[in-house]
Amino acid sequence: MKYTYLSLLAFLLTGFSAVAQDTTNVSNSIPQNATLQECIDFALKNQASVQQALIDEEIGKRDIASALSGWFPQISADASYNYNVKIPTNVIGDQVIQFGQKHTSALMFQADQRILDPSLLQASKAAKYIRLQNAQNTESSRINITVAVSKAFYDVLTSEEQIKIIDENIARIKKQLADANARYETGLVDKTDYKRAQITLSNTEAERKRTVEMLKYKYAYLKELIGADISQPLQLSYKAGDTMESEMLVDTTQILQFERRIEFQQLLTQQRLQQINTQYNKWTFLPNLSAFYNYAWDWRTNNGLSSLYDVDYPRSVLGVTLSIPIFQGTKRVQEIRKSKLQEKRIDWDITNLRNQINTQHQQALATYKANLNDWKTAKENVELSKEVYNTIKLQYDEGIKTYLDLMTAETDLRTTQINYLNALYAVLSGKLDVQQALGNISFK
Structure with missing residues (x-):
């Protein structure tokens, strides 16, 4: 019976462990055919830098609680035992009298309560802004990871589409290779066209291989950004082209508001904390006031330790207890002056940050507009290169154009299609830079 009971208990524990493990795996698994928002949501829950920022925020709360705990009564207990090898003496009149006994012991409980303390005043004033500073650090980490994941997501989609374009190109070249071979066998042309087609096919297949290998790296990088396990499969859900095109527009007429930038908010919080530090240095001229209460028991005897x-x-x-710091060699005055200088330095940091944010916004806006114009040009070039290719293909089939003209048109078509994808990615990436410069990056 005992063996059966232990076996049943082990089975139940194993089952609960397996269920718990499955639950954990489900909560940390990436959705199949993940969208951009799902990738961002997963990253905000699993990315190391975001989790570290959240932990730092919790650590900050504990630091605040630890600093403010000084306002509570501080209770302590002390115990002692002494054996007086030589009992101290004193002279009273003409007599030498011993003070004390051979064995002494004491036990004391004491409660201290601070009433006025500059360091605790500073901790109370700064607690609100330290919490805010820690929360802003977490928000900054989330913003950065949102931008990075979005760019990596679009980069993967661009490479996926590039492979599709190359595959279409390879299919056309293979057909042209077969046509060139047939023309050669029928004696219409020499073997030059066939060899050129082979060379073009080999180069295009090599390009596809290189793009596929780079795509593996891009998937690995995206996994790293979202905090996914390297063994987890990752597939993205998208409708290439139309979906990315519909997401690339941004309002370029928005007015830059510095207060929306998390970096500006962090600097304002730092400025407030520095002002509190200056106030603390002024408070150091205040006295320290505290109350105490103790209760103790003393034991003493000249007999043995047992009694x-x-x-x-x-x-x-x-x-x-009242402690008044009267003179400390001008230390407090120097600390006040230093803290005021640090306030001025932060004022200049704010001015410098304003200029940097404005420059960043102008650069992001200019880059986005230039990329948008490049995208429009690339899109038009794709349509033109398709028309040119189709025309030259018909002329080649009729024997008007040479195979070299056809290969040139084929290369131009592939180049314009890839340029279009690169321009589309540049616009999407530029849009994120504009949104980040405006402080408009949102996350759940």
Whole structure:
């Protein structure tokens, strides 16, 4: 019966462990055919830098609680035992009298309560802004990871589409290779066209291989950004072209508001904390005021140690302590002056940050507009290169154009299609830079 009971218990524990493990795996698994928003949501829950920022935020809360705990009563207990090898003496009149006994012991409980303390005043004033600073650090981490994941997501989609374009190109070249071979066998042309087609096919297949290998790296990088396990499969859900095109527009007429930037908010919080530090240095001229209460038991005897605790002599004290720092060699004055200089330095940091944000916004806006124009040109070039290719293909089939003209048109078509994809990615990436410069990056 005992063996059966232990076996059943082990089975149940194993089952619960497996269920818990499955639950954990489900909560940390990437959705199949993940969208951009799902990738961002997953990253905000699993990315190391975001989780570290959240942990730092919790650590900050504990630091604040630890600093403010000084306002609570501080209770302590002290115990001692002494054996007086030589009992101290003193002279009273003409007599030498011993003060004390051979064995002494004491036990004391004491409660201290701070009433006025500059360091605790500073901790109370700064607590609100330290919490805000930690929360802003977490928000900054989330913004950065949102932008990085979005760019990596679009980069993967661009490479996926590039492979499709190359595959279409390879299919056309293979057909042209077969046509060139047939023309050669029928004696219409020499073997030059066939060899050129082979060379073009080999180069295009090599390009596809290179793009596929780079795509593996881009998937690995995206997994790293979202905090996914390297063994987890990752597939993205998208409708290439139309979906990315519909997401690439941004309002370029928005007015730049510095207060929306998390970096600006962080600097304002730092400025407030520095002002509190200056106030603290002024508070150091205040006295320290505290109250205390203690209760103690004393034991003493000249007999053996076994009788030391037979009789106790209790004592108790209630009092107030006032400590006034009168002169500390101008240290407090120098600290005040230094803190004010640090305030001025932060003022200049704010001015410098304003200029940097404005420059970043102008650069992001100019880059986005230029990329948008390049995208429009690339899109038009794709349509033109298709028309040119189709025309030259018909002329080649009729024997008007040479195979070299056809290969040139084929290369131009592939180049314009890839340029279009690169321009589309540049616009999407530029849009994210504009949104980040405006402080408009949102996340759940």
